[in-house]
Amino acid sequence: MIGVAVMGCGVVGSGVVEMLIENRELLTGTTGDELRVLYMLDLRDLDVPEGVVLTKNFEDILNDERVQIVVETMGGTRFAYPYTKQCLEAGRHVVTSNKELVADHGDELLSIAKAHGVSYLYEASTGGGIPIIRPIQQDLRANKLSEINGIVNGSTNYLLTEMREKGVSFPAALGEAKRLGYVEANPAADVEGWDARRKLAILANAAFGAKLGDNQIIPTTGISAVTEGDMNAAAAFGGAVKLIAHAHLNESENTWTGWVHPCFVPSAHPLYNVNDVFNAIMVHGNFVDNVMFFGRGAGSKPTASAVVGDIVEVAQSLDAPRKRLEYASPVAFDAAPSAPRRLLVRFTGDENAVKAALPGCIIKECGDEKAVMTAEAPADVLNSAVQALSSAVQLGAPLFVL
Amino acid sequence: MIGVAVMGCGVVGSGVVEMLIENRELLTGTTGDELRVLYMLDLRDLDVPEGVVLTKNFEDILNDERVQIVVETMGGTRFAYPYTKQCLEAGRHVVTSNKELVADHGDELLSIAKAHGVSYLYEASTGGGIPIIRPIQQDLRANKLSEINGIVNGSTNYLLTEMREKGVSFPAALGEAKRLGYVEANPAADVEGWDARRKLAILANAAFGAKLGDNQIIPTTGISAVTEGDMNAAAAFGGAVKLIAHAHLNESENTWTGWVHPCFVPSAHPLYNVNDVFNAIMVHGNFVDNVMFFGRGAGSKPTASAVVGDIVEVAQSLDAPRKRLEYASPVAFDAAPSAPRRLLVRFTGDENAVKAALPGCIIKECGDEKAVMTAEAPADVLNSAVQALSSAVQLGAPLFVL
Numbered sequence: 001m002i003g004v005a006v007m008g009c010g011v012v013g014s015g016v017v018e019m020l021i022e023n024r025e026l027l028t029g030t031t032g033d034e035l036r037v038l039y040m041l042d043l044r045d046l047d048v049p050e051g052v053v054l055t056k057n058f059e060d061i062l063n064d065e066r067v068q069i070v071v072e073t074m075g076g077t078r079f080a081y082p083y084t085k086q087c088l089e090a091g092r093h094v095v096t097s098n099k100e101l102v103a104d105h106g107d108e109l110l111s112i113a114k115a116h117g118v119s120y121l122y123e124a125s126t127g128g129g130i131p132i133i134r135p136i137q138q139d140l141r142a143n144k145l146s147e148i149n150g151i152v153n154g155s156t157n158y159l160l161t162e163m164r165e166k167g168v169s170f171p172a173a174l175g176e177a178k179r180l181g182y183v184e185a186n187p188a189a190d191v192e193g194w195d196a197r198r199k200l201a202i203l204a205n206a207a208f209g210a211k212l213g214d215n216q217i218i219p220t221t222g223i224s225a226v227t228e229g230d231m232n233a234a235a236a237f238g239g240a241v242k243l244i245a246h247a248h249l250n251e252s253e254n255t256w257t258g259w260v261h262p263c264f265v266p267s268a269h270p271l272y273n274v275n276d277v278f279n280a281i282m283v284h285g286n287f288v289d290n291v292m293f294f295g296r297g298a299g300s301k302p303t304a305s306a307v308v309g310d311i312v313e314v315a316q317s318l319d320a321p322r323k324r325l326e327y328a329s330p331v332a333f334d335a336a337p338s339a340p341r342r343l344l345v346r347f348t349g350d351e352n353a354v355k356a357a358l359p360g361c362i363i364k365e366c367g368d369e370k371a372v373m374t375a376e377a378p379a380d381v382l383n384s385a386v387q388a389l390s391s392a393v394q395l396g397a398p399l400f401v402l
Numbered sequence: 403m404i405g406v407a408v409m410g411c412g413v414v415g416s417g418v419v420e421m422l423i424e425n426r427e428l429l430t431g432t433t434g435d436e437l438r439v440l441y442m443l444d445l446r447d448l449d450v451p452e453g454v455v456l457t458k459n460f461e462d463i464l465n466d467e468r469v470q471i472v473v474e475t476m477g478g479t480r481f482a483y484p485y486t487k488q489c490l491e492a493g494r495h496v497v498t499s500n501k502e503l504v505a506d507h508g509d510e511l512l513s514i515a516k517a518h519g520v521s522y523l524y525e526a527s528t529g530g531g532i533p534i535i536r537p538i539q540q541d542l543r544a545n546k547l548s549e550i551n552g553i554v555n556g557s558t559n560y561l562l563t564e565m566r567e568k569g570v571s572f573p574a575a576l577g578e579a580k581r582l583g584y585v586e587a588n589p590a591a592d593v594e595g596w597d598a599r600r601k602l603a604i605l606a607n608a609a610f611g612a613k614l615g616d617n618q619i620i621p622t623t624g625i626s627a628v629t630e631g632d633m634n635a636a637a638a639f640g641g642a643v644k645l646i647a648h649a650h651l652n653e654s655e656n657t658w659t660g661w662v663h664p665c666f667v668p669s670a671h672p673l674y675n676v677n678d679v680f681n682a683i684m685v686h687g688n689f690v691d692n693v694m695f696f697g698r699g700a701g702s703k704p705t706a707s708a709v710v711g712d713i714v715e716v717a718q719s720l721d722a723p724r725k726r727l728e729y730a731s732p733v734a735f736d737a738a739p740s741a742p743r744r745l746l747v748r749f750t751g752d753e754n755a756v757k758a759a760l761p762g763c764i765i766k767e768c769g770d771e772k773a774v775m776t777a778e779a780p781a782d783v784l785n786s787a788v789q790a791l792s793s794a795v796q797l798g799a800p801l802f803v804l
Binding site for chain 1: 417690706
């Protein structure tokens with residue numbers, strides 16, 4: 001018997017318990033031993049399955065030597081951080097879906113885990129049920145990984161899909177989504193791109209060895225400024241608007257660059273067809289070329305699938321955690337202000353002024369407005385040109401071109 | 403130092419050697435030890451990298467105790483089968499891209515590997531560089547997996563894409579692809595679906611525990627009967643024609659059903675946008691729902707990526723091969739002749755006869771012909787109805803509806 005404790009029994013934690021029970025036979029066949037939930041930690045009075053102890057007291061878990069794997073699905077960092085640390089220090093494997101904790105304290109927690117010969121796994125922190133962290137660290141690890149482009153926030157992808165398909169404004173789509181319970185009451189973390197930014201930091205860490213802990217330095221623009229006009233502009237150029245989390249390794253390989261920004265995604269791009277709450281992450285490696293992973297990026301059951309997948313890995317090798325690539329030197333962040341880029345910008349006004357300011361651009365009509373797609377140029381050059389233009393014509397917020 | 407020998411230095415084998423050398427530093431960082439290619443086995447006189455011994459003699463590899471991992475990229479079964487067996491029996495880990503050998507003798511080779519405490523890994527046998535076997539066996543293993551739909555043959559997907567985009571016939575597309583070297587001189591294994599069938603058998607084994615060894619029992623129809631008219635019919639119904647490898651577990655869970663067949667794939671389906679030589683595989687699990695894996699299904703470098711990914715796994719745990727799910731009883735194949743299905747069929751002739759024979763169907767014009775999409779009905783009922791209709795109207799070969 002391998003004892004499991006689940007800390008935090010909300011949407012994900014309860015899904016984990018459900019999966020461990022419903023798929024018990026399969027899991028025993030896979031790991032060679034029974035995974036038994038001994039504790040559920042929660043401050044609420046919940047109904048728990050037979051044989052499981054519901055506790056409000058973390059010490060119960062920490063002091064019970066039968067608990068070999070702790071699932072942290074509490075969210076946030078206030079309790080999750082000290083509890084995770086104590087579990088690892090006590091030689092317990094920890095599996096989590098907590099992207100905030102991994103993005104903020106992952107490096108420290110991983111090194112504590114290593115020092116104590118246990119695993120700290122977080123497949124569920126990014127992409128929900130989609131296998132992405134282990135594929136990056138294992139299946140694709142023989143590649144020099146150089147680029148990531150992902151749709152990693154289901155709520156914003158749902159809102160953009162609604163805006164496109166129903167022709168509604170961002171506030172209208174958001175209001176309806178709130179009413180249906182598809183976004184949180186305070187949707188800022190999703191809508192402003194902070195959730196995507198955390199996941200990007202975790203992906204860049206897995207792929208390039210980017211440092212965890214300071215994801216706030218990643219330039220991030222959410223979708224609240226995206227308009228129906230942007231949808232029309234993207235359609236006129238044969239594509240759609242998606243919130244993309246992007247990272248690439250710079251040639252020296254000692255720095256990486258990343259951003260979260262609304263993008264024009266052309267219809268031939270594999271990310272174009274990723275709609276509604278679905279997530280997808282595309283990774284580029286020097287031998288494998290581009291590979292994409294697609295599925296449900298959130299929800300109780302898909303996220304539980306990723307958590308329990310990690311539990312299976314731990315249970316299969318309790319005494320020998322998987323080796324991780326160690327980087328010789330930290331891969332620092334570089335915002336790379338002069339990296340080449342193309343923009344798609346709505347405008348109303350004098351087309352000739354736009355053509356003069358943005359050499360090599362393409363202009364198309366879209367409804368009452370026009371839209372310009374620039375030629376590729378250094379980002380800072382483009383920004384200055386667009387800035388200067390804003391005195392001559394009325395400009396929308398720019399979309400990056402993927 | 404971990405000694406590696408590569409048997410068969412064609413497209414894949416040479417890519418493996420290239421990757422082991424080009425990404426050496428990364429691989430050492432990941433596995434904690436140097437992976438060194440000691441031998442390349444080939445009957446041709448090839449240029450080999452410095453320090454590597456080119457040999458025509460398999461015994462050189464078998465007798466050198468430094469060789470811990472053998473890469474079998476010979477293809478076929480005549481030599482690959484006995485060599486693999488001898489390597490495993492001698493306690494060597496074997497990693498392969500050989501779908502024919504895995505599909506024909508995988509069960510036996512896996513049990514020999516298990517008996518000798520070594521790994522037999524074959525990520526590269528299906529989906530080229532796309533991680534799919536390990537995700538099924540590891541990341542998604544906590545799920546009851548119940549369905550697979552894949553585009554697993556790049557050549558046929560390329561031909562169908564050319565037919566659709568250029569409006570050419572199958573023979574014309576095939577001729578051009580041969581001229582460009584995109585398909586083999588004898589393309590039967592690709593065009594008739596036998597390659598896809600082998601990969602389907604390997605996927606069904608990984609997902610459901612289907613027996614390996616008798617993949618010929620899987621009903622298989624290739625693309626040689628697909629016409630420009632089928633392309634038009636699919637377009638009229640808002641989709642495209644793809645060669646799909648399908649498998650599902652039947653409810654009793656003691657049988658599985660599978661087929662390879664040209665399908666109508668609607669534009670909203672994630673497989674719709676998989677074009678040219680790309681492959682994609684969608685898997686359904688009881689918690690994760692649908693997950694899709696997309697990338698390059700063939701080619702020297704992508705396939706090498708999968709082979710070397712397996713080498714990394716072996717090198718990380720030389721003494722403790724990953725556990726595999728053991729099935730209590732063999733999951734037998736059932737062609738399930740009365741499984742429900744929809745068909746899309748071109749026809750010319752009396753629309754009323756078609757409507758009478760296929761209740762609930764939808765008929766659309768497509769060029770000079772018409773096309774009918776049936777309602778869902780048992781496959782054998784549909785087949786009889788279509789058979790009977792063929793005396794009244796002229797029918798094309800049916801597409802399954804995905």
